Amino acid sequence: MxxxxxxxxxxxxxxxxxxxxxxxxxxxxxxxYPLGIYTLRLVKQDILYDIMLDPGHGGIDPGAIGAGEIYEKHYVLDIVLQMAEILRSHGLKVGLTRETDRDVSHLVSEGTRHRRDLLGRFKLMDQAQMGMSVHTNSTKNKEESGAIVFYMNDQYVDEIYAQIVLEELEKVQVLNEPRPIPRSTLLLLKAKPPVILVELGFMSNPTDLAKLGDPAFRGNVAQALCSGILRFIDWRYGEQSESGSPI
Ligand SMILES: [Zn+2]
Structure with a gap:
């Protein structure tokens, strides 16, 4: 040896x-840190889409419920599907967090269903250049009505995006707040690309609920949100950039 x-x-x-x-x-x-946002952030994801659209809720999660068992999840999906069609007709690559009545919890394996659903949507947002989450609201005060746009605090580009979308939304729906609202507690807004969350109106308010139930109104809202998105893209890649390169 x-x-x-x-x-x-x-x-x-x-x-x-x-x-x-x-x-x-x-x-x-x-x-x-079981697949929290920190873990997800470490995973390098390819950018596959110009925009990721997120119809809130889905599946066993109805979202806000209006009088007569009317569910937020159905209205926001209808609006987002129309938006996808409009944006694709403008040549954008559009991703959707869901296209049917289901949630997104299957994309993440750890945590409660609600947490997995949120993280699943968050993960998908990082595959796009920008994102929008679409919701309708509900509160105990039946008088409260109108649209609200949330963006991430202290994010200049996100604030511009939120402001432009609010201006377009104001053409078709009353506003609950005259300016976009900064928020740091909404998980989706923490995604890498600019993401805003839009509340289109209150299902607890009879006037807003009647509007949301009208297909023509939902079509107008879809069009307004797309106008806002296209204006923001023009600003982001046009006026703002010296090279003027398109998305
Ligand atoms: Zn919602």
Whole structure:
């Protein structure tokens, strides 16, 4: 037996032990932050779409419920499907977080269904240059009505995006707030690209609910939101950039 055999074996053992420790550390980090937004952020995703549209809720999650068992999830899906068609006709690559009456929780494996659903939508947002989440609202005060646009605090580009969309929305729906509202607590707004969340009206308000139930109104809203998106794209890639390169 040569002398080096004595050293080779422990060195191999040492390598195996180090690997085992590394695996243990990786597993403990993974279970401490189970596929939270921090973990998702580490996953490099290709940009596949010009815009990701997110009709809120779906499947077992109805969202806001209006008098007569009318569900938010159906109205927002109808509006977003119309938006996808309009934007595609303008040559944009449009992604949708859902195209049918289902939620998005299947995309993420850890956490409660609600958490997985939110993280699934968040994950999809990172595949696009920009995003929009579309909702309708509800509150105990039946007087409250009108549209609200939320954007991420202190994000200048997101604020411009929210302001432009609000201006277009104002042409077809009353506003609940005259300016977009900054929020830091809405998970989707934390995605890498500019994302805004639009509340189109209150299903708890009879006037808003009647509007939302009118297919013509939903068509006008879809058109207004698309006008806002197209104006923002013009601003972002046109006036704002020196090269003027299109999206
Ligand atoms: Zn909603």
């Amino acid at each position: 040569h002398l080096w055999h004595v050293f080779v074996l422990p060195r191999r053992l040492m390598g195996t032990m180090l690997l085992a420790v590394a695996v243990l550390i990786a597993l403990s980090v993974y279970y401490t």
